[in-house]
Amino acid sequence: MKFNLSALRPLWTGLLVVTVLAVTGAAIRPFEDPAWQFVRAKQPALKLDSLQGALGQGVTVGLLGGFRAIVADFFWIKTNSVWEDNDLPATQTFIKLVTAIDPRPLYFWQNGARMIAYDMPNWRIVKEGGYDAVPQARQRHIDEEQSEVALKYLREAFGHHPNSALLHIEIANVYLNRLKDNVSAAEAYRKAAALPSAPYYAARIYAELLRRQGRHQEAYAWLKQLYPTLPQVADPAKGITEFQVQSAMAPVVLDRIREVEAELKVPENKRFRP
Amino acid sequence: MNTAFPFPLAGRPVPFSPGRLGIVAGNTFLEAVRQKLFNFLLLLAVALVASAQLFREFNFGSSELKFISDFGFGAMVFFGSTLTIAATAQLFFSEIENRTALTILAKPIWRTEFIFGKFLGVFAVVGVFCALTTLLLLALLYQRETALMNANPEAFEHGRIIHYGDLVLMGVLQWLKFGVLAAITLLIASFSNTNLYTVVMGFFVLVICHLQYLARDAYGQVASLPLRLLVRMLGYVFPNFQVFNLADQIGIGEGIDPGIFLRVAGYALIYIAVIGGLAVYSFRNREI
Amino acid sequence: MTHPNPASAIEITGLTKDFSLNLRGIKLRAVENLTLNIPEGQVFGLLGPNGSGKSTTIKIILGLLEPTVGECKVFGVPSGRVDSRLNVGYLPEAPYFYRYLSGTELVRFYGRICGVPRKQLDDRVREVIDWVGLSAAAHRRVGTYSKGMLQRIGLAQALVHDPRLIILDEPTAGVDPVGSAEISELIQKLKAQGKTVLITSHLLAQIEDICDRVAILDRGKLILEGAVDDLVGLRDRQSLIVDSLPPAELDELRGWLAARGHVLNAVEQPRTRLDQLFLSKVSRPKKEGDSR
Numbered sequence: 001m002k003f004n005l006s007a008l009r010p011l012w013t014g015l016l017v018v019t020v021l022a023v024t025g026a027a028i029r030p031f032e033d034p035a036w037q038f039v040r041a042k043q044p045a046l047k048l049d050s051l052q053g054a055l056g057q058g059v060t061v062g063l064l065g066g067f068r069a070i071v072a073d074f075f076w077i078k079t080n081s082v083w084e085d086n087d088l089p090a091t092q093t094f095i096k097l098v099t100a101i102d103p104r105p106l107y108f109w110q111n112g113a114r115m116i117a118y119d120m121p122n123w124r125i126v127k128e129g130g131y132d133a134v135p136q137a138r139q140r141h142i143d144e145e146q147s148e149v150a151l152k153y154l155r156e157a158f159g160h161h162p163n164s165a166l167l168h169i170e171i172a173n174v175y176l177n178r179l180k181d182n183v184s185a186a187e188a189y190r191k192a193a194a195l196p197s198a199p200y201y202a203a204r205i206y207a208e209l210l211r212r213q214g215r216h217q218e219a220y221a222w223l224k225q226l227y228p229t230l231p232q233v234a235d236p237a238k239g240i241t242e243f244q245v246q247s248a249m250a251p252v253v254l255d256r257i258r259e260v261e262a263e264l265k266v267p268e269n270k271r272f273r274p
Numbered sequence: 275m276n277t278a279f280p281f282p283l284a285g286r287p288v289p290f291s292p293g294r295l296g297i298v299a300g301n302t303f304l305e306a307v308r309q310k311l312f313n314f315l316l317l318l319a320v321a322l323v324a325s326a327q328l329f330r331e332f333n334f335g336s337s338e339l340k341f342i343s344d345f346g347f348g349a350m351v352f353f354g355s356t357l358t359i360a361a362t363a364q365l366f367f368s369e370i371e372n373r374t375a376l377t378i379l380a381k382p383i384w385r386t387e388f389i390f391g392k393f394l395g396v397f398a399v400v401g402v403f404c405a406l407t408t409l410l411l412l413a414l415l416y417q418r419e420t421a422l423m424n425a426n427p428e429a430f431e432h433g434r435i436i437h438y439g440d441l442v443l444m445g446v447l448q449w450l451k452f453g454v455l456a457a458i459t460l461l462i463a464s465f466s467n468t469n470l471y472t473v474v475m476g477f478f479v480l481v482i483c484h485l486q487y488l489a490r491d492a493y494g495q496v497a498s499l500p501l502r503l504l505v506r507m508l509g510y511v512f513p514n515f516q517v518f519n520l521a522d523q524i525g526i527g528e529g530i531d532p533g534i535f536l537r538v539a540g541y542a543l544i545y546i547a548v549i550g551g552l553a554v555y556s557f558r559n560r561e562i
Numbered sequence: 563m564t565h566p567n568p569a570s571a572i573e574i575t576g577l578t579k580d581f582s583l584n585l586r587g588i589k590l591r592a593v594e595n596l597t598l599n600i601p602e603g604q605v606f607g608l609l610g611p612n613g614s615g616k617s618t619t620i621k622i623i624l625g626l627l628e629p630t631v632g633e634c635k636v637f638g639v640p641s642g643r644v645d646s647r648l649n650v651g652y653l654p655e656a657p658y659f660y661r662y663l664s665g666t667e668l669v670r671f672y673g674r675i676c677g678v679p680r681k682q683l684d685d686r687v688r689e690v691i692d693w694v695g696l697s698a699a700a701h702r703r704v705g706t707y708s709k710g711m712l713q714r715i716g717l718a719q720a721l722v723h724d725p726r727l728i729i730l731d732e733p734t735a736g737v738d739p740v741g742s743a744e745i746s747e748l749i750q751k752l753k754a755q756g757k758t759v760l761i762t763s764h765l766l767a768q769i770e771d772i773c774d775r776v777a778i779l780d781r782g783k784l785i786l787e788g789a790v791d792d793l794v795g796l797r798d799r800q801s802l803i804v805d806s807l808p809p810a811e812l813d814e815l816r817g818w819l820a821a822r823g824h825v826l827n828a829v830e831q832p833r834t835r836l837d838q839l840f841l842s843k844v845s846r847p848k849k850e851g852d853s854r
Contacts, residue, residue, distance in 0.1 A: 009559060013465060017552050018511055024548045025510030028541065035537045036487075036517050065484035066519050070348035073341055080332055107337040199431070243431060288644045297674045301660065308662035372658040377719065380624040380652040380729075381675045382644050561581075562626045 043068075044103055044160060063101060072102035083115055086123045091115060092149075099157070109157040110170055117150035117174045147178045168192035169202060182209050200230070200248045207256060211263075220260045224272050227253050288382050295387045295394065298378075302365050302395020318353050319410055322346055326414050336422055336429040339415055339436055346411035350404065350448060357403055358452040359476035362396045362459035367469040375562055389554045393460055393546075400452045408445030412438055440521055440530045447535070450542035451518040455480060457549035464557040482508075483515040490514075513545050570638075571727045571758040572600040572623055577632035579618050579782075592618040594782040595632070600760060600775075602726070605753050607769040607790075608762040610779035616762040617655065619779070620731055623760075624652055636727065651720030655732040657712055659719075661705030665696055668704055669718050676723035690718040694748065710741030717748060728752060730761045734768060739837050740844060746772050767837070770794065803832055 046063060062071055079094035095112035102108070121142045128134050134142075154171050161167055172188030175181040186209035193203040203226050210219035230248040231240045257272050322345075329341045369375040369392075379388060415436050423430045459476040466472045490509040496502040517538055520530050577596040580589040593615040600606045608616050621627040622634050625641045639646035659668050669687045678686055691700050694714040699707065704715060713733060720728055730749070734742040742765075749772050752759055763769050769776060770790060777787040786793065807815065816826050 010465065013556050013559060017461065017556065020548065020552055021512070022507060022510040024545070025513070028544055029510075031537065031544075032514065032517060032541050035520075035534050035541065036514065038531065038534050039517055039519060042521075061481070061485075064488060065481065066516050067348060067351075069344045073344050077332065105337065105340060107334075107340065241433075243427065247428070247431065286645055286648065288648065291677075294675055294677075297671065301663075301671055305660060305662055373654055373656075374659060376621075376624075376626060376654045377652065377657065377659070377672070377716075378675060379626055380647060380650065380654075381672065382647045382677070383675055384644055561628075562621070 046101075068102045069104075072098050072105075072108070075101060076108060079112075079115075083119070086119075086126075088120055088123050091120070096153075103157070103160040106157075106161055106164060106166060109154065109161070110166065113150045113154045113157075113170055113174070116153060117147050117178055120149075121146045121178075143178050147174050150174050150178075163195055163197065165192040165195040165198035165202060168195070169199075172205075176209075182212050185209055186213065200244075204249070204253060204256070211260065216260055216263050220257070220264060220266075223253060223257045223260060227257065227272070227274060288384075290384055291387060294383055295391045298383075298388055298391025299394035299398065302392050303398045305365060305368070306361055306395065306399045314353075314357065318349060318407065322349055322407070322410055323414065325349075326418065335426060336435065338422065339419055342415055342418060343411065343436070343441070346407070346414070347444065347448075350407045350411070350445075354400060354403060354407075354448060354452050355455060355477075355480055358396065358400050358455045359459050359473055359480065361399055362392075362456045363463055363469050363472040363476065365396060366392060366460060366463040367472070370562070371469075379562060385558050386554045389460065389464070389557050390550060393456060393550055393553075396456045396460075397453050400456065401449050404445050404449040404452070408442060412441055415441070437529055443530050443535055444521060447518045447520060447538060447542075450539055450546075451515055454513055454515075454542050454545045454549065455483075457546045457553065458483075461549050461553040461556065464553045464560060479512070480515070483512050486512040486514050487516050513541075517541065569601050570599055571602045571636070572598070572760065573635045573638075574598040574619070574623075575633050577619070577622065577634055578630050579615075579622060579627065580630045592782055593622070593779075596779075596782075596784050598777055598784065598787065600758065602758050603753075603756050604774040605749060605759045605761065605772055607773035607776035608760060608779065609764065609766065609769060609776055610762075611764065613781075614779040615782040616779055617731060618782075620652075620729055620760070620762065623729065624650065649726040651723070651725035651728045653713070653716040653720045653728075653730045653733055655735060656709075657716035659704045659712065659715065662703060664703055665691060665700040665707070665715050665718075668715060669722050672719040673722040678723050686722060686724075690721050691715075693721070694718045695744070710737050710744075713737055713741065713745060714748075717745070721752075725757075727758045727760065730759065732762055732764075734763065734765055739840050742768065743837070743841055767835075799827070 046068070059071060075094055075098045079091060079098055082090040082094060095108075095115060099108050099112060121139075124142050124146070125131055125134050125139055128138070131139070151171060151174055154167055154174070157167050158164070168188045168191045172185045172192065175188060176185035186206055189202050189206040189209060192198050193206050203222070207219045207223050207226070210216075210222065227250065230250040230253060231245050232248075232250045234240055234242040234245050254274060261271050325345050326342045329338045329345075332338070332341075334341060369378070375388075379385065416438070419430075419434055419436055423434070429435075455476070458479050459472060462475045462479070463472045466475065486509055489505045493502065493505050493509065496505050520534060520538060575597050577593055577598075578591065579593040580591050582589050596615075596619065598619075608619065610616050618627065622629055623636060623641055625643070625647060628642060634641040636646040637649060660671070663671065666687055669691060670683060673683050673687055688697075688700075691697055694717050696711060696714050696718065699711060704712070707715060717730075717733070720730075733745050733749075737745065746768060749759055749761065753772075753774075761769065761773065773790050775787070775789050776793065778785050812829065819826055
């Protein structure tokens with residue numbers, strides 16, 4: 001009987017190991033949970049069903065196993081190599097794949113949208129015979145189509161970066177540079193400028209776009225309200241750096257105010273006084 | 275040979291000795307270091323530097339730093355896991371296969387001291403690995419960030435974008451995770467017969483620990499009760515390795531909360547103690 | 563802790579050891595109902611063919627294995643306890659040590675494990691290495707040692723904490739006759755110091771020369787035990803070795819013996835033993851110079 005028992009020892013040890021681990025796991029759960037929630041909150045859900053077709057089994061396990069950032073990086077490098085070949089369908093697929101895998105880096109969204117809006121129309125026009133052969137109307141149509149794709153893609157990005165001024169700026173630039181739509185571009189710049197993370201130039205460009213539309217009164221009001229908010233001297237105590245002062249360009253804004261005042265023929269005594 | 279030793283006679287209690295544990299740990303560390311470990315580290319360092327150079331080709335701008343940090347930590351996680359499992363299994367089975375375990379366990383030493391000594395030796399080896407790779411990564415990032423800052427100041431409006439302190443904390447967390455992994459490998463080794471089996475099982479458990487959160491998530495969605503209990507059990511039996519990825523976008527973006535960091539570190543240490551204890555229990559029954 | 567029998571270094575009572583081969587309870591009985599008493603201060607030989615249970619018995623004495631039934635005490639302490647090994651030195655069969663350590667580092671390591679006081683450690687390590695004749699090779703890595711040198715460094719690590727009981731498992735297996743003779747000499751020296759030595763071997767001639775007592779195991783069972791002289795000495799016979807006698811003088815001697823009621827049983831040409839011939843002809847290397 002004795003040796004039968006000792007033969008069962010490995011089983012007994014295995015059972016003990018599993019039991020102790022399970023009890024530990026259950027006991028430690030309340031201690032672990034806050035940390036796990038913290039980690040979880042930083043990780044957007046993986047929409048695996050939309051990815052599975054494009055990825056192999058191993059890559060999927062890698063994604064689930066916590067290697068999202070590096071898998072996305074790999075695919076971004078791949079995106080760049082198909083981009084160099086002007087391969088439109090592949091580039092478009094990889095751009096979307098990268099942000100589906102890891103939507104957190106803004107960099108992917110910005111650069112993906114630029115490829116779609118600025119490079120792909122070129123490729124299409126070249127493919128259809130070049131700028132000289134393709135009629136202007138057709139070129140315009142292609143620009144509009146690609147811009148639409150880019151804008152849709154950028155709007156999707158707000159789901160992950162709701163407060164990103166740079167995304168609004170990206171949208172504004174597509175309207176401005178590709179669609180020559182000053183009204184929509186201005187609106188996007190205004191939204192960007194309203195966000196705390198906005199670069200100083202967003203507010204300045206908004207005013208410029210208002211002026212281009214002939215909305216001088218609005219531009220004047222905007223600039224007058226903007227000027228006092230701009231840093232003029234570096235102050236380390238307040239966290240104002242020399243670089244910020246330089247990029248805020250308060251003197252330039254004042255120049256613009258004077259220009260608008262001239263355009264609006266504002267009397268000397270009613271002019272803006274900083 | 276006539277030195278008289280005032281030696282304790284048989285029957286005098288032999289208390290657990292951190293000193294002996296340290297001697298075993300030191301010897302284990304020395305064995306690893308005098309083997310090919312440092313070649314491995316050197317290779318990794320070269321690979322890291324080379325891959326960092328590669329990203330320059332793409333002209334990613336300030337995002338190059340993200341790529342360097344992602345790939346650097348990816349390499350650290352991958353090679354570190356491999357090193358941990360392989361070194362633990364190798365350093366354990368070299369004792370068994372070369373019968374040095376016989377010689378050492380025939381001395382007045384507790385098996386607890388032996389097992390935890392082995393653990394600490396491996397933990398130190400992996401610690402050196404983590405420290406070196408983290409330092410190398412920090413140096414690479416700092417050097418590239420400085421270069422990029424000079425080339426493109428607009429992208430660094432608010433100063434440096436890399437949180438170097440967080441990178442160090444992440445290195446520490448990976449080290450602790452490898453500690454849990456080493457304890458798991460030692461537990462497997464304590465009852466397994468071959469090095470290969472231990473390594474294969476070690477990797478298997480590593481993958482499960484990385485995916486165990488899926489079982490936790492799936493718990494509510496499983497309909498049948500027995501399967502549900504099994505899923506719940508899986509979630510409890512295996513430690514959650516995902517919790518160590520406190521900053522997935524490493525060193526960039528939001529910082530690491532010190533409270534959460536300490537919590538995760540505590541989580542690792544508790545697991546090391548429990549799994550190490552189980553390894554000791556299993557090893558005490560092992561017939562050498 | 564008191565010693566119930568202070569004259570016993572090892573007391574084995576009713577010891578049985580089974581190894582389970584599978585979960586259905588099929589087992590291998592390595593040692594069966596062994597009772598053995600090894601007195602202090604003797605050189606005791608544990609003999610038997612391969613697989614007879616010698617190594618299992620030794621592992622139980624060292625606490626590396628647990629007995630299935632019965633008990634084993636070392637200096638009165640059950641062998642499963644850590645403190646039973648305080649005064650025991652062990653040289654395993656075909657020892658293979660940490661290759662990356664030098665001889666000195668290796669012995670030092672084991673000395674520290676055994677708790678040799680730090681102040682005495684360096685002296686003690688030097689002393690045992692010198693004693694086994696490895697001083698010149700002490701700073702070489704163990705990985706470069708020959709088999710004979712490995713045995714000697716193994717002996718040094720077994721002796722570093724000055725144990726009262728030394729267990730040597732097949733100490734001469736795979737060692738050439740020169741090395742083997744040297745190990746025999748070392749064992750004799752240990753005996754002279756009053757140590758108890760337990761040695762296993764299947765080289766019977768060698769055991770016969772150095773052991774006081776032997777036990778023979780076969781398939782796990784003790785089949786013979788006693789003092790070597792009692793076991794192999796033919797007490798009713800004597801041999802005389804004389805110069806070569808011509809046939810006539812031999813006949814005369816036979817007659818002389820017959821007259822006194824004795825019989826001349828055999829007349830043989832005495833031979834020297836081959837190992838002794840070998841040792842006398844082969845140059846014995848200076849211990850320090852031993853190398854591959």
